[in-house]
Amino acid sequence: MNGQFRKDVIPGILVDIVLKADQKTGKLTRGVVKDILTKSSTHPHGIKVRLTDGKIGRVQKIYTE
Known part of the structure; x- marks a missing residue:
């Protein structure tokens, strides 16, 4: 799953995110979702989260199991 749909992102799951500072390079950071910050149901660049x-x-x- 690519993280564009809010329904797929649940607190407690393992994800790769791209930080604002890493958007040009595309470097990914792995972590566990604490909060979902995007209010809309979809976002073309990925749902914004706090790890x-x-x-x-x-x-x-x-990552699913």
Whole structure:
């Protein structure tokens, strides 16, 4: 899953996000979702989340089990 749909992003799941500072390089950061920050049901660049370590970025990949 690519993280464009809010219904797929649930607090507690493992995801790869791209941080604002890494958007040009596309470097991914892995972590566990703490909060979902995007209010709309979809976003073309990925749903914005806050990870448990406080980092904020847009979901690029969702890991399911």
